Amino acid sequence: MVAINNRFGSKSTSINGPLSRLFSGSRNPRFLDLGSIASKLGPSSRIEYNKDAILKYTQIELFQVVSDVNQYHKFLPWCTHSQIFENTRKSQNIVSTIRQANKATVEYTEVEAEMEVGFQSVAEKYVSFVTMEKPWMVNAKALDGSIFKELNSTWTLIPQCLDTPKTLVKFHVDFEFKSPLYAALSQVAMESVCQTMFKAFNDRCIEIYGYRP
Numbered sequence: 001m002v003a004i005n006n007r008f009g010s011k012s013t014s015i016n017g018p019l020s021r022l023f024s025g026s027r028n029p030r031f032l033d034l035g036s037i038a039s040k041l042g043p044s045s046r047i048e049y050n051k052d053a054i055l056k057y058t059q060i061e062l063f064q065v066v067s068d069v070n071q072y073h074k075f076l077p078w079c080t081h082s083q084i085f086e087n088t089r090k091s092q093n094i095v096s097t098i099r100q101a102n103k104a105t106v107e108y109t110e111v112e113a114e115m116e117v118g119f120q121s122v123a124e125k126y127v128s129f130v131t132m133e134k135p136w137m138v139n140a141k142a143l144d145g146s147i148f149k150e151l152n153s154t155w156t157l158i159p160q161c162l163d164t165p166k167t168l169v170k171f172h173v174d175f176e177f178k179s180p181l182y183a184a185l186s187q188v189a190m191e192s193v194c195q196t197m198f199k200a201f202n203d204r205c206i207e208i209y210g211y212r213p
Contacts, residue, residue, distance in 0.1 A: 049173050
């Protein structure tokens with residue numbers, strides 16, 4: 001599991017921070033020497049990241065941002081395309097898996113979406129299976145594609161106060177790349193990338209709802 005700290009990455013996709021060490025000494029920083037990387041890093045493995053944070057937005061406000069997959073490419077770094085296949089959408093009312101003790105009934109939705117991630121001249125598409133329990137949870141799993149062996153991410157949103165907008169956001173992601181190159185890079189940049197993703201969602205809330213000190 002990757003350690004969490006309070007430093008967020010930037011939205012820029014320039015090569016800096018831990019990634020810059022892999023490109024040092026290269027005549028062309030857009031190309032990597034996989035053998036050199038492999039000699040610096042350990043064997044690839046499944047990677048897991050967790051982050052909890054209190055954000056000053058309501059549960060439904062945060063749910064609207066996290067569940068709006070069609071807009072991901074507009075604000076999420078490295079996401080170059082995001083499109084829900086509306087013909088795959090299925091909705092029904094269920095007893096929430098998040099609040100089983102209280103037997104809360106929520107709107108449950110399943111949908112598939114095409115995603116594309118890109119960095120420099122590299123771009124990869126995959127299909128994601130998204131499940132939502134409004135307004136508590138959004139989960140996404142990669143179904144196919146050449147980039148991931150497995151990808152699973154979950155946003156859980158737990159309201160903290162009835163008087164003021166305040167929600168506990170629990171973000172979890174675990175994945176494993178098919179490519180040994182991507183696997184090697186992920187060991188170096190995983191924490192920075194995930195923090196940048198979390199910050200991008202927070203910045204999207206600020207853009208839509210305004211900054212709340």
